[in-house]
Amino acid sequence: xxxxxxxxxxxxxxxxxxxxxxxxxxxxxxxxxxxxxxxxxxxxxxxxxxxxxxxxxxxxxxxxxxxxxxxxxxxxxxxxxxxxxxxxxxxxxxxxxxxxxxxxxxxxxxxxxxxxxxxxxxxxxxxxxxxxxxxxxxxxxxxxxxxxxxxxxxxxxxxxxxxxxxxxxx
Amino acid sequence: xxxxxxxxxxxxxxxxxxxxxxxxxxxxxxxxxxxxxxxxxxxxxxxxxxxxxxxxxxxxxxxxxxxxxxxxxxxxxxxxxxxxxxxxxxxxxxxxxxxxxxxxxxxxxxxxxxxxxxxxxxxxxxxxxxxxxxxxxxxxxxxxxxxxxxxxxxxxxxxxxxxxxxxxxx
Numbered sequence: 001x002x003x004x005x006x007x008x009x010x011x012x013x014x015x016x017x018x019x020x021x022x023x024x025x026x027x028x029x030x031x032x033x034x035x036x037x038x039x040x041x042x043x044x045x046x047x048x049x050x051x052x053x054x055x056x057x058x059x060x061x062x063x064x065x066x067x068x069x070x071x072x073x074x075x076x077x078x079x080x081x082x083x084x085x086x087x088x089x090x091x092x093x094x095x096x097x098x099x100x101x102x103x104x105x106x107x108x109x110x111x112x113x114x115x116x117x118x119x120x121x122x123x124x125x126x127x128x129x130x131x132x133x134x135x136x137x138x139x140x141x142x143x144x145x146x147x148x149x150x151x152x153x154x155x156x157x158x159x160x161x162x163x164x165x166x167x168x169x170x
Numbered sequence: 171x172x173x174x175x176x177x178x179x180x181x182x183x184x185x186x187x188x189x190x191x192x193x194x195x196x197x198x199x200x201x202x203x204x205x206x207x208x209x210x211x212x213x214x215x216x217x218x219x220x221x222x223x224x225x226x227x228x229x230x231x232x233x234x235x236x237x238x239x240x241x242x243x244x245x246x247x248x249x250x251x252x253x254x255x256x257x258x259x260x261x262x263x264x265x266x267x268x269x270x271x272x273x274x275x276x277x278x279x280x281x282x283x284x285x286x287x288x289x290x291x292x293x294x295x296x297x298x299x300x301x302x303x304x305x306x307x308x309x310x311x312x313x314x315x316x317x318x319x320x321x322x323x324x325x326x327x328x329x330x331x332x333x334x335x336x337x338x339x340x
Contacts, residue, residue, distance in 0.1 A: 001327065001338060003180075009319035011175055011185040014192060018184030018214060021191060023337040025213025043195025044188060096337060129338060146332075148324035149179035155318040157171065162316075167193040167266060168171060168299060 001129045002121060004145040006104055006137035009153035010169070016099045016133050017044045020054065023129075028096035030054045031089060031128075033082060035102040036063040042170050055095075057085055060111070072111075079111040086120045093127040104134030107141070114138050171299045172291060174315040176274055176307035179323035180339070186269045186303045187214045190224065193299075198266035200224045201259060201298075203252060205272040206233040212340050225265075227255055230281070242281075249281040256290045263297040274304030277311070284308050 003019075005012045020030050030053060038061050039045060048054055060078035062070045089098070100121070106112040117132075118141060124130050132141065142148050164170060173189075175182045190200050200223060208231050209215060218224055230248035232240045259268070270291070276282040287302075288311060294300050302311065312318050334340060 001335065003338075005181055007322070009321075010173075010317060011181065011319045011321065014188030015181040015185040015321075017188030017191050018181075018186065019188075019338070021187050021217045022184060022213035022340070025216035026337045028213075028337050043192035043198075046195040047191045129335075142324065145325060146327045146330075147180060148326075149181045150322040150324050151179075151181065151185075152177070152320040152322055153318075154312065154320050155315060157316045160316075165171065165299075167196045167198045168173075168189070170192070 001147060002125050002145045003129065003131040003147040004104070004137050004142060005131065005133045005149050005151065006135055007151035008135050009151035010156060011151040012133045012135070013101060015149070015151070016101060016131055017048070019131060020048065020097065020099060023097040024051055024053055028053070029094055031095045031098045032056045033085065033098070033100050034058045035060045035079065035082060035106055037061065037101065043167060057082070059085070060106070063105070075111050079106050083112065083116060083120060086124065090120065090123045093124060095128045098124050098128045098130045100130065100132045102134040103132050104137040104141070107138050108136040114140055117141070118144055171317060172295050172315045173299065173301040173317040174274070174307050174312055175301065175303045175319050175321065176305055177321035178305050179321035180326060181321045182303045182305070183271060185321070186271060186301055187218070189301060190218065190267065190269060193267040194221055194223055198223070199264055200267045200269070201265045202226045202269045202271065203255065204228045205230045205249065205252060205276055207231060207271065213337060227252070229255070230276070233275070245281050249276050253282065253286060253290060256294065260290065260293045263294060265298045268294050268298045268300045270300065270302045272304040273302050274307040274311070277308050278306040284310055287311070288314055
């Protein structure tokens with residue numbers, strides 16, 4: 001199954017983390033590939049790194065929107081490395097679930113080509129369920145997916161000027 | 171902060187599980203109170219039960235919609251026990267995060283009174299972040315919340331007749 005979690009609301013990453021925990025609970029093998037997330041910052045990274053049945057890879061840890069010193073060229077290069085890793089995984093795919101965190105953003109912002117992601121997702125999906133998260137999912141990816149959820153922001157404390165809180169937003 | 175995760179799409183429970191894992195990763199203490207979920211069925215229950223910093227309570231394990239032998243009276247009684255447990259927790263609240271799984275459903279279906287849930291949520295929120303999940307969140311609860319996400323179903327394999335899959339839906 002190909003699953004897409006998109007939308008502008010809070011709950012996409014936590015939803016993928018919950019999906020990973022659910023799969024691990026059934027003894028499944030899981031691979032998480034994250035983009036645009038610094039390590040040792042998000043609470044879930046500390047917990048997930050302890051599971052033997054989870055392999056965890058991280059690329060393009062800094063998004064230029066937040067880190068002005070990072071160039072588009074650097075991000076494109078690191079996203080290419082992420083795609084290479086996925087191709088490597090596809091050759092000898094031992095996973096039940098593969099989660100591609102924030103890959104929608106990478107397509108939206110032009111760091112990964114839509115078609116090259118869709119090709120590798122289809123390849124991975126031959127043996128594993130694949131979940132792709134991030135706001136702004138492309139229409140073509142949505143068409144390929146079996147399950148699509150949109151997390152809509154109805155209310156968010158950011159809009160009242162309340163800063164991100166440990167244990168909630170990270 | 172009071173958070174509500176509602177909507178008809180897949181990702182509400184997984185989102186709350188991810189939120190719990192995130193909080194645990196920061197060394198926070200978490201309480202999960204579930205309604206309408208049988209034990210030893212969902213993969214996440216097997217994983218979460220191992221965390222020392224998580225207390226896990228389950229009430230009204232069977233919803234009459236799925237289990238015809240369960241009466242409305244039984245469910246109301248068990249939901250009352252859940253509310254009593256929450257009142258007990260509020261007295262000496264040691265948690266950073268309290269998750270009330272499927273409590274929106276309990277209000278929607280008339281098993282818990284809207285005002286009694288809102289009262290106890292406000293009380294719990296004096297010391298902890300509180301997250302309430304389930305489709306059909308009441309307007310009054312949404313008004314009380316600081317953060318509300320609606321998970322909308324865009325596509326779901328159920329609609330193609332594909333049954334629920336281990337590691338995905340449970």
